[in-house]
Amino acid sequence: MTALLSPPSYTVDPWDPGYGVARGDELDGRESSATLTLDLELPASRWRPLTPREGTVPGSVLFLDGVRRIDARVWVHAREPEPQPGVVASLAAGLVCCDGAARIVDVAVDRGLYAATGEDIKTRHATYAFRHTPGGLDALTLGVQGRLAALEVELATAWRRHGNVEDDLLVVDGPLRGRTHLARTVGYVKTHQKSYLQAEQAAVVAALEPGQRSPVFGMGTSWERTSWYLRLPGAARAPWAGVVRLECSADLRAEEAAALADVTALVLPRLASSPHKDPRAPQNLVPIGGLERQLRHRLGDAALLYRSLRAALAA
Numbered sequence: 484m485t486a487l488l489s490p491p492s493y494t495v496d497p498w499d500p501g502y503g504v505a506r507g508d509e510l511d512g513r514e515s516s517a518t519l520t521l522d523l524e525l526p527a528s529r530w531r532p533l534t535p536r537e538g539t540v541p542g543s544v545l546f547l548d549g550v551r552r553i554d555a556r557v558w559v560h561a562r563e564p565e566p567q568p569g570v571v572a573s574l575a576a577g578l579v580c581c582d583g584a585a586r587i588v589d590v591a592v593d594r595g596l597y598a599a600t601g602e603d604i605k606t607r608h609a610t611y612a613f614r615h616t617p618g619g620l621d622a623l624t625l626g627v628q629g630r631l632a633a634l635e636v637e638l639a640t641a642w643r644r645h646g647n648v649e650d651d652l653l654v655v656d657g658p659l660r661g662r663t664h665l666a667r668t669v670g671y672v673k674t675h676q677k678s679y680l681q682a683e684q685a686a687v688v689a690a691l692e693p694g695q696r697s698p699v700f701g702m703g704t705s706w707e708r709t710s711w712y713l714r715l716p717g718a719a720r721a722p723w724a725g726v727v728r729l730e731c732s733a734d735l736r737a738e739e740a741a742a743l744a745d746v747t748a749l750v751l752p753r754l755a756s757s758p759h760k761d762p763r764a765p766q767n768l769v770p771i772g773g774l775e776r777q778l779r780h781r782l783g784d785a786a787l788l789y790r791s792l793r794a795a796l797a798a
Contacts, residue, residue, distance in 0.1 A: 516704070517677075517679055517702050517703060517704045518702075518703040518704075519679065519680070519700055519701065519702055519703075520700060520701030520702075520703075521680075521681075521684060521698075521700045521701075522700075523698070523699050523700055523701055523709065523737040523740065523741075524698040524699045524700075524737055524740075524741050525698045527681075527683070527684065528683075530683070530684050530687045530697065530698055531687060531698075532687060532690055532691045532692060532695040532696075532697070533695060533696050533697065533698060533748075534694070534695055534748075535694070535695075535696065535744075535745035535746075535748035535749050536745050537749070538742070538745060538746070538749070539650075540746060540749055540750055541650045541651050541652040541667075541746065541750070542582060542648065542650050542651065543580055543581060543582035543648060543650075543651045543652075544580075544581045544582075544651065544652045544654060544750055544754075544770075545578055545579065545580055545581075545639065545642070545651055545652065545653045545654065546578070546579040546581070546654050546656065546768070546770045546771050546774060547576070547577075547578050547635050547638065547639050547653060547654065547655045547656065548576070548577060548579075548635075548655075548656040548657075548771055548774050548775060548778065549574060549575065549576035549577070549631045549632075549634060549635050549656075549778065550574070550575050550775060550778045550779055550782065551572055551573070551574045551575075551627055551628070551631050552572065552573050552574075552779075552782050552785065553570055553571070553572050553627075554571045554572060554573050554594075554611075554785065554788050554789060554792060555570075555571040555789060555792055555793075556568070556569070556570055556571070557569045557570070557571055557596070557598070557796070559598045559599070559600055559601045561600045561601070562600075563600070567598055567599050567600055568598070568619070568620055568623065569596055569597060569598030569599075569601060569623070570596075570597045570598070570623045570624075570626075570627060571594075571595075571596050571597075571604070571611050571792060572594070572595060572597060572627045573592070573593075573594045573609075573782045573783065573788070574592070574593045574594070574595075574627070574630060574631045574634060574782075575590065575591070575592045575593070575778040575779075575781045575782050576590070576591050576593075576631065576634040576635045576637075576638050576778070577589065577590040577591075577638070577774045577777060577778050577781075578590075578638045578639060578642055579770040579771075579773070579774050580642075581754070581770055585769070585770045585773065587773075587774060587777060588642060589638050589641070589642055590777065590778065590781055591634055591637070591638055592781050592782070593612075593630065593631075593634055594609050594610065594611045594612065595611050595612045595613070595614045595627075595630060596611045596612070596613050596614065597614050597616040597623045597626045597627055597630075598613070598615075598616060598623070599615070599616065599617040599618070600615075601613045604792065604795060604796070605795065606788070606791040606792050606794070606795040607791045607794065607795070608783070608787060608788055608791045609783070609788055609791065609792075611792075614626060614630060629661075632660075632661050632662065635655070635662070636661075636662055636665070639653055639665060639668075640665075650667075651667060652667055652668075652669070652746060652747075652750065653665060653667060653668040653669070654668075654669055654671050654747075654751070654768075655668060655669070655670050655671060656671055656673075656771050657670060657671070657672065658670045658672060658730065659708060659730050659731065659732070660706055660708075663706075663708065663731075663732040663733070663734070664732070667743075668731070668732075669729045669730065669731050669743065669747055670708075670729065670730040670731070671727060671729055671751075671768075671771075672727060672728040672729070672730070673727055673763070673766040673767065674766075675723070675726075675728065679702065679710075684697070684700075688712045688723065688726060689722035689723060691712065691713070691714035691726065692714065693714050693715060693716035693717075693718075693725065693752060694714070694716065694748060694752045695713075695714055695748070696711050696712060696713045696714075696744055696745075696747070696748045697711050697712040697713075698711065698741075699711045699737065699740045699741050699744050701733065702730070703733075707733035708730040708731065708732065708733050709730065709731050709732070709733050709735060709737075709740040710728055710729065710730040710731075711728070711729055711730075711740075711744045712726055712727070712728050712729075713726070713727055713728075713729060713744075713747060713748055713751065713752075714726050714727075715727060715751065715752050715755040715765040715766065716752050716755055716765065717755050717756075717757060717758070717764060717765040718764075718765050725755075725765050725766065727751075727766050729744065729747055731743055731744075751768065754768045754769050754770060755768060755769070756768060756769050756772055760772075
């Protein structure tokens with residue numbers, strides 16, 4: 484029998500298992516089919532951790548997020564021989580402005596019935612607007628998500644039109660898909676469902692120090708964007724602990740994307756959450772965590788709305 488030269492060592496990822504694995508792609512073996520352009524900022528063979536260049540930070544940072552809740556699943560009985568499935572959902576979107584202090588500047592609540600056929604449902608406590616959503620069960624989920632994304636864009640557009648600020652940064656919680664047309668905007672992805680990089684570049688990400696980022700790279704799946712990784716402070720030294728992925732419009736030139744990546748590396752680490760306050764620390768940034776709590780409160784009492792909905796439909 485050959486003796487091991489030394490026992491193995493382990494690190495524990497601090498990400499709460501209840502929220503999924505911080506780098507689940509390593510566990511299920513799923514490799515992304517995305518096409519990558521790794522040499523936008525540096526040649527792929529020369530990738531290294533990058534410390535952001537000091538520069539002017541935006542006068543304000545905006546955080547955009549939304550939450551959704553399925554209040555009930557229904558069957559719609561109409562002219563069709565068989566009843567059609569529907570979803571009754573409550574959505575809330577909100578915007579936080581950080582300009583020395585963090586404050587919620589706008590919130591919108593939207594309730595709807597998503598189905599191929601139907602009409603508005605009025606209950607004692609809420610009205611659910613009918614939203615024509617043909618295509619079966621999968622389409623209902625996409626319809627709810629699409630409406631939430633549109634609600635978020637409406638909030639951000641209205642605030643920027645009113646504020647007329649030219650140097651803000653808008654951080655969208657989640658992928659940027661459908662919102663790449665927004666100026667000075669990045670998508671903020673907290674978990675990594677698939678492995679995008681090759682081993683050599685992934686090793687660079689694992690070697691990032693808090694506040695450092697990877698070079699920017701192009702990514703193409705069903706849509707195009709420019710992306711980079713950033714490590715936040717306050718996490719254990721598991722290889723990908725505290726690492727988030729950011730993305731911006733692929734329409735930006737490489738130097739513009741790199742400058743935007745530097746801005747995120749200067750601004751976002753100081754807003755990282757603490758483990759004793761948030762089980763998703765440090766990735767769940769403090770402004771986003773506070774906004775999520777307020778938005779879930781704005782959705783209303785689920786049990787009350789469910790009883791009110793059943794009473795209205797029974798009548």
